[in-house]
Amino acid sequence: MKYDDASWHFGGDFPRELPSEAGATHIAMFVAWAALNGLAGEMHTGDFPAELESLRSRRLTPRQWFLDVCDGKFTDDDLSDDGNLFAASYYDAPDGDPVSYIADYSYAFPDGESLYSVADGWETYATIQPILDRRHKEWLLAR
Helix, strand or coil: CEEEEHHHHCCCCCCCCCCHHHHHHHHHHHHHHHHHCCCECHHHHHHCHHHHHHHHCCCCCHHHHHHHHHCCEEEHHHECHHHHHHHHHCCCCCCCCCCCHHHHHHHHCCCCCCHHHCCCCHHHHHHHHHHHHHHHHHHHHHC
16 A cells, blocks of 8 residues: 655645655655654565664665655555554544644644645654654554
8 A cells, every 4th residue: 555655746736946855755754753663664674674774873864765765655565564553544544634644744844835845854853753752652542
């Protein structure tokens, strides 16, 4: 199953002044968080352990890692079974759901003209990480 794809974001209301890679940043932050919190799929732990270590050691930013390893596509192969259950509930929540990744991402970065204007980097990750940690904990408690 494909949750998201950076290429889905390049058209329509995508800001012309931004590079196409900016369409991957919001996706990358979630996938990197999952990988760094024990929810990575076998693809990352078995096939790309060196790249995962580059993410852990912060030699790569979340977006660099996501584009290099996942080619801008977020699928169920990126996550463990538990990671997929969480992503199905939270990342893939219906539009308008107040408990959704996109709602939380928009809340965390209110100053941008769009979700695409948020910079790639570890400062961005540090902003969204505690929100993801909290949502994951809430999800675990509700299971």
